[in-house]
Amino acid sequence: MPRVRMIESREDTTPSQVETFDHIAASRGGQMIRPFAAMIHRPEIARATADLGAVIRYQSTLSDHDREVVICTTAIERDCGFEWESHTPIARAAGVSETTLGHIESRTTVEDPDDAVLVEFTRESCRTGKVGDAVFERASDRLGVEGTVELAAIIGYYTMLAVFMNACEAC
Secondary structure (H helix, E strand, C coil): CCCCCCCCCHHHCCHHHHHHHHHHHHHCCCCCCHHHHHHCCCHHHHHHHHHHHHHHHHCCCCCHHHHHHHHHHHHHHCCCHHHHHHHHHHHHHCCCCHHHHHHHHHCCCCCCHHHHHHHHHHHHHHHHCCCCHHHHHHHHHHHHHHHHHHHHHHHHHHHHHHHHHHHCCCC
C-alpha cells in the first residue's frame, strides 16, 4: 500500500494540482501514471520531473533499444519493480533480447557486447555513484560524448524515480 495517496483522476486533485495533472496526463496518453500520481502532491516537482522524462523518452539521441537497456538495468539495480514491469515490454518491442533482459534481471554478465557496455556503465553508476575511466571510454566510443552524457542523465532520472517510488512504497 502506498505511503501517500495516489491521485489518479482529475476529480481527486486540489485546485493547485489540476493544471499539473492535465499537463502530465496529456503528455502520457491521457493517463496519470504511478510515479506522478504520488509526486503530484508537489505539483512543481511533478511537472518538472515529467517534462524531463518526456525529453528522455521522446527526444532521446539514443536508440529505443539502448535507452530501454539502461532503464531496465537501472530499475533492477535500484530495486524498482514498477519501472522494471513498465519497461520490459517496451524493451522487448525495441528489440532487446530475452537473453539480455535475463542477465539484467539476474545481475549476471551480459553477453552481447553492445548491450554489455550500457549495462556495465549503468551498474557501476548505480552501485558506486561513479564510472571508471575504462567503462566511460567504452561507452564514449560506442555513443559519442552526447550519447554518454545522455546515458548518465537517463540513469540519474530513473534512479530519482526509483528512490521516490521506493520511499513512497508506490512500486
